[in-house]
Amino acid sequence: AQSVAQPEDQVNVAEGNPLTVKCTYSVSGNPYLFWYVQYPNRGLQFLLKYITGDNLVKGSYGFEAEFNKSQTSFHLKKPSALVSDSALYFCAVRKTGANNLFFGTGTRLTVIP
Amino acid sequence: EAQVTQNPRYLITVTGKKLTVTCSQNMNHEYMSWYRQDPGLGLRQIYYSMNVEVTDKGDVPEGYKVSRKEKRNFPLILESPSPNQTSLYFCASSLSQGARGTGELFFGEGSRLTVL
Numbered sequence: 495a496q497s498v499a500q501p502e503d504q505v506n507v508a509e510g511n512p513l514t515v516k517c518t519y520s521v522s523g524n525p526y527l528f529w530y531v532q533y534p535n536r537g538l539q540f541l542l543k544y545i546t547g548d549n550l551v552k553g554s555y556g557f558e559a560e561f562n563k564s565q566t567s568f569h570l571k572k573p574s575a576l577v578s579d580s581a582l583y584f585c586a587v588r589k590t591g592a593n594n595l596f597f598g599t600g601t602r603l604t605v606i607p
Numbered sequence: 608e609a610q611v612t613q614n615p616r617y618l619i620t621v622t623g624k625k626l627t628v629t630c631s632q633n634m635n636h637e638y639m640s641w642y643r644q645d646p647g648l649g650l651r652q653i654y655y656s657m658n659v660e661v662t663d664k665g666d667v668p669e670g671y672k673v674s675r676k677e678k679r680n681f682p683l684i685l686e687s688p689s690p691n692q693t694s695l696y697f698c699a700s701s702l703s704q705g706a707r708g709t710g711e712l713f714f715g716e717g718s719r720l721t722v723l
Contacts, residue, residue: 528711537697537714584649593657594640594665595712599649
C-alpha cells in the first residue's frame with residue numbers, strides 16, 4: 495500500500511522568509527514523488543517531481559524539494575516566500591510501475607505581507 | 608493551448624437524477640483519471656483509464672461509472688446521485704503512467720457538484 499502524510503494543515507510564513515511544506519511517504523520499492531499547487535478556484539498545477547538521480551529537485555516558481563530516502567520525506571522548500579505563493583499544496587506518490595498517484599490531504603500555505 | 612476541459616463547472620441537482628460530467632483533453636494523452644476533492648481528505652481517485660476501452664477502479668469508485676470510447680474523452684457518470692457525492696471533481700490526464708510513465712498529471716479546472 496502507498497500513502498502520503500502532510501502533517502501540517504496550515505503553514506504561515508512572512509513574506510521574504512524561507513518556507514517549508516512537509517511531506518512523508520510510505521511505499522514499497524522506489525517512489526515517484528510529486529508536488530502540486532492549487533490556487534483558489536483552479537485545478538492542480540504540477541510543480542516538480544523526483545524520479546531518480548539528484549536528491550534535490552528544482553521546479554516551477556523557484557520551488558525545490560529534497561528527497562530523503564532514509565527519512566522517507568520529500569519536503570517542499572523555497573528560499574524567499576512571496577504573497578503570491580499562498581495556495582494549497584499537495585504532495586503525491588506513485589510506486590514504480592503503478593498506475594495511479596496517491597495524494598496527501600494538502601497543506602494550506604499563507605504568506606503574510 | 609494544451610488543456611483539460613471539464614463541463615459543467617458548477618451543477619446543483621437532486622438525488623437520483625442521472626448526470627454526466629464531461630472531460631476532454633487535447634494533448635493526445637493515453638492516461639486519464641477522475642478525482643474528488645473533499646475538505647480534510649485531499650484528492651481521492653475515483654476511476655482511471657490507461658487507454659481507450661481500458662478503465663479501472665480507483666480508491667472510491669462506488670456510485671460512479673466511466674467510459675473511454677475515444678482517446679480524448681473520459682466522462683464521469685453518476686447514475687443515481689446521492690448527497691454524499693456532493694464534492695469538487697477533477698479530471699486529469701497524463702502522457703502515460705504505469706511501467707512506462709513518469710509523467711505529471713494535467714488537471715481540469717474542476718466541477719463543483721451539489722446533490723440535494
